[in-house]
Amino acid sequence: MKKRIGKTLLYVVLVAYAIITLIPFLWALSSSFKTLEEIVSGTISFIPKQFTLDNYKQIFIEQKMFPRWLLNSAIIAVTVTVLNLLFNSMAGYALARLQFPGKKSLFIIILAVLMIPAQVTMIPNYLILKQLGWLNSYQGMIVPTMINATFIFMMRQFFINFPKELEEAAELDGLSRLGIFFRIVLPLARPALAAQAIFVFMGSWNDFMRPLIILSDPQLFTLPLGLNSFKGQYISYWNYIMAASMVFTLPVLVIYAFFNRYFIKGISFTGGK
Amino acid sequence: MKRKWRETGAGYLLMSPALFVLLLFIIGPIVFAIFLAFHKVQMLGTTTFEFVGLDNFQRIAHDTRAKIAIWNTLKYVVIVVPCQTILALVLAATLNAGLKGQKFFRIVYFLPTLTSSAVLTLIFMWMYNQNGLINHVLKVLGLPTYNWIGDPDVALNAIMIMNIWSTAPYFMVIYLAALQDIPDSLYEAAELDGANALQKFWYVTVPYLRPVTSFVVIMGLIGTFQLFDQSYIFSAGSGGPNNSTLTVVLLIYQYAFKTLGTMGYAAALAFVLALIILIATLLQRKFSKEESLY
Numbered sequence: 001m002k003k004r005i006g007k008t009l010l011y012v013v014l015v016a017y018a019i020i021t022l023i024p025f026l027w028a029l030s031s032s033f034k035t036l037e038e039i040v041s042g043t044i045s046f047i048p049k050q051f052t053l054d055n056y057k058q059i060f061i062e063q064k065m066f067p068r069w070l071l072n073s074a075i076i077a078v079t080v081t082v083l084n085l086l087f088n089s090m091a092g093y094a095l096a097r098l099q100f101p102g103k104k105s106l107f108i109i110i111l112a113v114l115m116i117p118a119q120v121t122m123i124p125n126y127l128i129l130k131q132l133g134w135l136n137s138y139q140g141m142i143v144p145t146m147i148n149a150t151f152i153f154m155m156r157q158f159f160i161n162f163p164k165e166l167e168e169a170a171e172l173d174g175l176s177r178l179g180i181f182f183r184i185v186l187p188l189a190r191p192a193l194a195a196q197a198i199f200v201f202m203g204s205w206n207d208f209m210r211p212l213i214i215l216s217d218p219q220l221f222t223l224p225l226g227l228n229s230f231k232g233q234y235i236s237y238w239n240y241i242m243a244a245s246m247v248f249t250l251p252v253l254v255i256y257a258f259f260n261r262y263f264i265k266g267i268s269f270t271g272g273k
Numbered sequence: 274m275k276r277k278w279r280e281t282g283a284g285y286l287l288m289s290p291a292l293f294v295l296l297l298f299i300i301g302p303i304v305f306a307i308f309l310a311f312h313k314v315q316m317l318g319t320t321t322f323e324f325v326g327l328d329n330f331q332r333i334a335h336d337t338r339a340k341i342a343i344w345n346t347l348k349y350v351v352i353v354v355p356c357q358t359i360l361a362l363v364l365a366a367t368l369n370a371g372l373k374g375q376k377f378f379r380i381v382y383f384l385p386t387l388t389s390s391a392v393l394t395l396i397f398m399w400m401y402n403q404n405g406l407i408n409h410v411l412k413v414l415g416l417p418t419y420n421w422i423g424d425p426d427v428a429l430n431a432i433m434i435m436n437i438w439s440t441a442p443y444f445m446v447i448y449l450a451a452l453q454d455i456p457d458s459l460y461e462a463a464e465l466d467g468a469n470a471l472q473k474f475w476y477v478t479v480p481y482l483r484p485v486t487s488f489v490v491i492m493g494l495i496g497t498f499q500l501f502d503q504s505y506i507f508s509a510g511s512g513g514p515n516n517s518t519l520t521v522v523l524l525i526y527q528y529a530f531k532t533l534g535t536m537g538y539a540a541a542l543a544f545v546l547a548l549i550i551l552i553a554t555l556l557q558r559k560f561s562k563e564e565s566l567y
Contacts, residue, residue: 006470010372014368017364021382021385021442024393024397024400027396028396028399086290091290094287094288095288098280098287100281101281110295113299116303117546118499121303121306124301124303125298125302127309127320128298146290147290147295149299177283178283206388206391208391208505213530224391227391227395249387249389253384260380263383
């Protein structure tokens with residue numbers, strides 16, 4: 001009897017918190033299908049009185065920049081993700097398996113870098129990019145973030161625990177070190193790469209501060225930045241703003257649905273003991 | 274001998290992209306940042322640097338806005354970190370109780386962590402509207418309503434509520450992973466001693482999770498001290514109303530990129546922030562170590 005009350009109580013907590021989590025998203029979604037009239041009237045209803053797709057039409061057709069921002073975000077996030085997967089694993093593998101002078105100090109430097117807050121490097125980075133002529137460019141957004149110390153560290157741990165026998169067999173078959181890495185080891189690292197891919201992609205897709213500093217040309221804006229300027233432009237058109245927010249969120253939800261299990265793994269991996 | 278050289282070559286080849294970025298965009302900038310903090314930087318046409326010694330650091334002591342920003346940030350950290358940690362722990366424990374539909378709840382709870390801070394801030398600004406959803410709910414419940422975005426007394430609280438809501442699920446997942454490692458025998462032993470559910474949580478779960486809690490608090494400290502996106506979008510970059518949402522990072526941004534001739538000062542402020550984060554992290558470590566002594 002007492003146990004049943006306890007269980008019911010737990011369910012109440014779970015359901016209540018699920019509602020608290022979902023309401024903002026549902027409210028935004030429903031607002032994105034409402035007419036401006038209904039938005040400004042201040043009536044509260046989760047079901048639009050007059051269901052309309054005009055807001056989505058407006059942001060995609062009238063607002064020519066919006067598709068461009070979507071494209072910029074996609075180009076940058078995908079490139080950054082691919083490069084990170086490749087370069088972080090390369091560095092992680094070298095640190096885990098190869099013997100070369102300076103390896104230990106390099107590893108210590110990478111660990112130390114993890115502790116420096118981004119604000120310290122933000123201003124000099126801006127000046128360096130300006131010197132290189134990379135402000136307002138894809139490479140200015142991509143190159144500084146194409147490696148990540150956290151994931152180099154994570155990949156090193158992964159490769160250290162990786163069975164050596166396979167590599168030794170490949171070596172006997174005459175493969176070089178690089179051949180072993182690219183043809184044998186990397187394809188087998190898929191679970192670690194999947195977790196990493198999600199986090200790097202989301203980090204790049206959702207980043208606000210870096211594009212805010214580096215990009216000033218609206219043509220090159222990424223979505224978060226575009227969304228912010230959109231808000232300035234359509235200050236009281238919350239129906240447009242919510243439609244744009246929903247378009248922005250959709251790709252992340254799709255990726256999450258696909259990679260759900262790696263998410264949890266990845267977090268307990270990066271956040272683990 | 275030849276083999277050794279080949280191995281060195283392969284090692285540096287594999288490390289080269291990482292080394293390049295590390296030198297050009299991380300280590301180089303750290304050194305450059307130290308240089309900047311002791312200089313006055315002028316960006317008109319060509320960039321010039323004038324050595325000013327400790328002026329930039331001394332200036333912080335006389336800067337009212339810096340004091341407000343530091344105060345706001347501290348207030349934010351002190352309230353948000355404990356709230357999100359406790360909420361994360363409670364949610365994780367509830368989710369771990371072996372109920373049906375755990376998977377569904379886990380996916381739902383995780384949504385805010387996936388969504389970008391820009392989108393979340395806009396959604397909440399829409400809900401915080403004077404005639405918006407939140408005030409409407411408060412009215413229905415017979416509670417006082419607020420001008421969430423425009424009132425200097427509540428604007429920072431509005432950001433706090435939103436961020437506790439969006440960050441707690443992230444830490445919840447970390448707790449969930451750790452909860453699965455607790456041996457059942459500990460709970461069985463507690464049960465034999467006649468412990469009820471709450472006592473088991475308090476005397477078995479919480480102490481067992483102490484190392485994870487320490488990690489969660491440190492990550493929380495680092496994250497909250499760097500609050501920027503939400504304040505920036507909320508106040509359209511100003512830190513208003515009346516500096517109430519001004520954070521240290523927002524102030525660094527303003528001095529570095531929005532006002533002329535204060536880039537060196539912004540670099541000095543960034544160092545002070547890094548130092549504050551370091552001290553907070555060390556204090557937390559020391560504190561949690563002492564606790565685990567007995």
